Amino acid sequence: MKGRRVAFIAAAVLVCALAAGLGCSSKSSSQSMRQEISWVPKKLAVMPFIRVDSPVMPGNTVCCPLTGATFNSGQIIPGAERVLDQALNTDLRQICSVPMVPYAQTGLVFGQIAGRQFKDSLRQDVAATAKKLGADAVMVGFIFRFRQRxxxxxxxxKPASVAFDLTVMRVSDASVIWKNSFDETQQSLSADLLNLDQYMKHGLRWFTAEELGKMGVTKVLKQFPWRKGDPFTE
Known part of the structure; x- marks a missing residue:
């Protein structure tokens, strides 16, 4: 165990310069993505996270109900939704430049609407929820894997493993305006140099699923298009 810890620290020292270069590249990519989104919502309703359980055995592929993107499924521990809901709410309040309806309020309305008409799809129920709240855009998150270490x-x-995505849908035409995802199983630092900044910020150790999930929310929102202080939205 001591040897593994020493190896973590040594690897961190060797690749500090590499991490600085990667950070610049990531920022440029995020800014470019936001430039491509010209439409700005007047109000964003944020849905509570929805878990997508594997229909058979963990390890099978599951699809995002809104975008069709595929992920490897796995264990989703109790409380995963709450962890990601709270992390998303905290981070969005700090960065979002448009008025928001928080997940607790949106979830109550969605619960009243969903399932009333069996012919309605999830997309229709989500859009109806946003309309009732006076929002012209809605953010939906799906959890595909939230395995504890x-x-x-x-x-x-066995390390923690988390996979989820976030999708913003425009209510008027039910089109996907923005999406991003997080799909990560923690590795040792020597095998995962691209995430050096994560280790330097949170410590050279093995994270819990809750910690990894919160880091994932922050990472995904780095490319969120409607940010405070962003010249493209203000």
Missing amino acids: VGTSYAVD
């Missing part, structure tokens, strides 16, 4: 902070038999 097996072990401790410095020694694991």
